[in-house]
Amino acid sequence: MSTRELVDFDEVVEKFDPAMGLEIHVELNTNTKMFCGCPTAFGAEPNTQVCPTCLGLPGAMPVVNGKAVESAIRIGLALNCEIAEWCRFARKNYFYPDMPKNFQTSQYDEPIAFDGYLDVDVEGETFRIGIERAHMEEDTGKSTHVGGSDGRIHGADYSLVDYNRAGIPLIEIVTKPILGTGDKAPLVAKAYVAAIRDLIVALGVSDARMDQGSIRADVNLSLAPKGSDVLGTRSETKNVNSLRSVERAVRYEMSRHAGILLSGGSVLQETRHFHENDGTTSSGREKSDAEDYRYFPEPDLVPVAPSREWVEQLRATLPENPAKKRARLQQEWGFSDLEMRDTVGAGALDLVEQTVAAGAAPQAARKWWLTELARRANDAGVELAELSVTPAQVAEVQALVDAKTINDKLARQVFDGLLAGEGTPEEIVAARGLAVVSDDGALSAAVDKAIAENPDVADKIRDGKVAAAGALIGSVMKEMRGQADAARVRELILEKLA
C-alpha cells in the first residue's frame, strides 16, 4: 500500500468532521477469575494460575464470578446506565492459540449495562459521551512471539502462551458514536479515557494501571466531509495504552484518514496497531465480513438476573462522581484552577482530602504533598500514595507548625524521620530535639549577640528600616540552628531596637 501524505491537523478539522467510538477494556481486580476459582494476581510464573476451566480442558465448565457481576453493575450504574433485569453470556467464536476454548465467553446482544453517559470537560467545555453498553467477558491468554522482527506472530520462530491471563474478568465499555468534537476530538478522547480511569479508581474495581494493561483502549475513528451526516469508514486502533497515546492515536488517524480521502482514496476498514515510539499506526489484520463470530447464548451458564433490590443496594455504594467531586473540593478548598490541576495531576487529590479531613488547612495540605513529599516520592521513584507518610501524619506535622512547636524548615526534618520510621511526628520532634525555642531568655541572649555582631544593621532598624530585621533574624536562626521561633525573634529585635 502506498503511503499517503499526512494532512496537517488544522486542515483536517477544516475539511472533515471526526466521528469516534471508544472501547475500553477494564480488567477487574477480583481475587479469582471470571469463570473459575484461579487467582488473578499479576506477575506470577507463566501458566501457574490455571485450571481445567480456564485452560479449556474437555469437560470443564464455567461458573460466573458473583463479585465480577457486582463490579460490572457498579460500573454500569456509575456510567448512568440501565442495568439489565435479565441477561446472558454469549460465545464469540474464533480460532486463536491464546484462546483456550477457541471461543471467548462474552456478552452479545444482552449486555449487563446499557444506554448511559459520562460527561467530560475539555478546556471548559463539557462533552456528554453516550455509553452504548458495558458488558462482562473473559480475557484471553497472553501470546509472546519469539523471533522475527517486530514481535508479531507473522515471521516469529515460535510463540509462547501464558494462560494465567485467560479468564481474568473484563468489563468492556463501548461508547455511542462521539460526534461534533471537531478539533477537540483528540482531547475529548483522552479526557474520556481519563474520566473512565478516575471512575474505575473511585469505584475500586480495578488496579486501573494502563501500563500493566488493566485498562486498554481501542480507538475507532472515521472522518466525514464537513457537514455530511453519513459516517465514513472507520479504522480500529487497538490497545492504546496511555492517555497521551489515546490523544496521539486519534490525531494521527485523523491526519492519515484525511490524507487518504483528500487524494481520492478510500479508507480500509481494518485493525491498526499504535506505535508508542513515533505516534504512528500501522495496518493490522483486515476486518472484513469474513470475520463472523457466530455469537450464540452460552449454554453452560444460566442467565444473570440481578434483582432490583440488589441493584439499588449497589447504587448506594457508588462513590461521588470524580469530576463532580473535584469541582466540589476546589470550591471548598478555594484552590485556583492551576492548583487544582496540579493536585490532581500529582495524584494527590485523595491525599490532600484526607489530610484536610485530619485537620490541616487545605493550602497547607496541598503545599506538603505537592512540594516536600512529591520531591521525596520522585527521588524514591514511587507514587505519592506509596510513600510511608500518611495524610494523618501530614496533618499532625502541620498542627505542630500551627502550634509553633516547629517551623516549616524543621517540619522537613520531621518528614525525614517519618520516612525513616522513627515514630510519630511528636516523638520525632522530641527525639531529634527539633522543637522551636520560644523561651525569651535563650532567644534574648541570641538577639543581643546578633545586634552586637551587626551594628550596621541594628542602626538601620533603629532608623526605622524595619525590613532590615530579616538579616538579624537570619543571624539568630543560624545561631539557634533553625530552632528559634522566628516571629518571637522578630518581636524581640524590634523591642530591643525601638
Next chain:
Amino acid sequence: MSSWIHKTAAEQADALAAGEVTSVELVQAHLDQIAATNDGPDGLNSFLHVDAEGALVQAKASDERRAEGQPLHPLDGVPIAIKDVLATKGLPTTAGSKILEGWVPPYDGTVTAKIRAAGLPILGKTNMDEFAMGSANENSAYGPVRNPWDRTRIPGGSGGGSAAAVAAFQAPLAIGSDTGGSIRQPGAMTGTVGVKPTYGSVSRYGVIALANSLDQLGPCTRTVLDAALLQELIGGHDPLDSTSVPGKLEGLVEAARSGAAGDLSGVRIGIVTELQGDAWSAPVVERFDEAIEVLRGLGAEITEVSLPSFVHAMAAYYLILPAECSSNLAKFDAMRYGLRVTPDGSPSAEEVMRVSRDAGFGDEVKRRILIGTYALSSGYYDAYYGQAQKIRTLIIEDFKKAFESVDLLVSPTAPTTAWALGEKTDDPLANYLQDLATIPANLAGVPGISVPSGTSSADGLPTGIQFLAPVLEDARLYRVGAALEAALTERWGGRIVPSSYAQEGE
C-alpha cells in the same frame, strides 16, 4: 459357585453386605468376563480402556472399609463402567475420537468423583460414537461395538459400549450420556434399562460436551432398581455446573421398590399420538401394545395425547445440536492436548490446527461442525438457530399441557430393533430417525426411561418402551418402570438376556 456377574447391582451389594462375596472377587469376575468377551475379531469392543489394576486396588480398599464396618455407600465395592465421554483422572478419556487419543485428564468429572467417593471400583471406559454423535456406535474412531444379542448387529448409540457392557455382564452398572437418546435407544437395542434424568439433576462437569443444553448423564443397568440406585448416587446439585438444579432428587429407589409391587391404580399414562405410525416397525409396535395392556392390567389409566410440536423436534434438534457442538469442538486445535499433526515445512499455527482437525475428526463430526457453523453464521442465525429455539419452546409447552392431563407419557423407545453392522453407515438420516421418540425429552429437559418390552417376533432382538415424566418427577419413571418390569419378567419367566452371555441353565 454362583455366577456373580449375572446378579444385579442390588444383589451384588446385598452379597457384599452379607459377606458372601468380596469386592475383589466381584471385580475379578467382571474383569474375567471383559477379558473373555471384549477383544478379538468377534469381541464386543464395548471397552476402550480397562483399568484392571486400578479396579482391583479400589476393590481391595473397599473390602478393607467393609471389614472395618465402614462402607461408604450401599454400592461400595460394586464395580462400574464409565462412558468415555466423562473425565476420569488418570484414565484415558477419548470421547471415541482420534483427536483425543492418549489424553489422560488431570481431573475428575463430578460424577466420577461421586463414584470414587462412594467406593465403586471403576472397571474402565466404554466405547461410544465419536463425541456421542450416532445411533449405532459405528462412528467410534476405535471401531464399532457389537450387540451381545447378535454380534453382527449394532448395539445402538451413542452409548453402545455402556449398554453392551451391561447386557453382556461385563459390568452391572454403567454411566451413559443422553443428548438425544444415547442412553435410552441403546438400552432398547440391548434389552437393558437406560435413564435420562431431568436436565440439570446430574452434574455435567467433566462431560465432554456434545450439546450442552441437551446433554445429561444417566444410568445404564439391567434392572430399574439398579438404575434408581445409581441415579441417586450420581445426582444432586453441583456448584461446578451452573445449569444443575438445586437440591437432590430423593425417593427414586423407594419409587422403584414400591413400583415393583405392581399397583398402578390411578396412574394416568398418555400414549403420544405423534410417536405412532408407519415409521414404527410392526414387531416393535406389537411388544409396545402388549406392554400397554400389561400396564392397564396393573391399574393404569391409558389415554392418548397429542403433542403436535413433536413433528418438528428432529429438525430443531439437528440445528441446536450442531450449533452447540461446532463451538464445543473448536477447542480441539492441537495446541494444548490431543492429536497434533504437523505438516512439512514451517506451518503456521492455523495450518497445524486445520491439518490436525482434519486428521482427528471423523466424517459425522465434520458433518455436524459444518452444519452448526452454517446455522450460526451471520444472516442465517435467525432462520436456523433462532427458529429451532422457538420450536424448543413449543415442545416445552406441549409437554406442560400434556402433563396437565396425564402423569406420564409413553412410546416405543426406538422405531426398530438393532440392524446389521454397516447396513446404514452411509445413510446418516436413517440413523438420525432412530431418535424420533427420544429427542423431545432432551429438548424439553424432561426425564425419560427405557425398559425392555420383550423381543421381536421377527428377529428375536430386544425392543424397548419409553416413559417420560415432568421435570424433576423422575420418581414416576421408576415407579411405573419397575411395575412394568416386574409384570413382564413374571410373564417371561425371568429377565430377557442374550443367550451367548446367559448363565448356564438360564
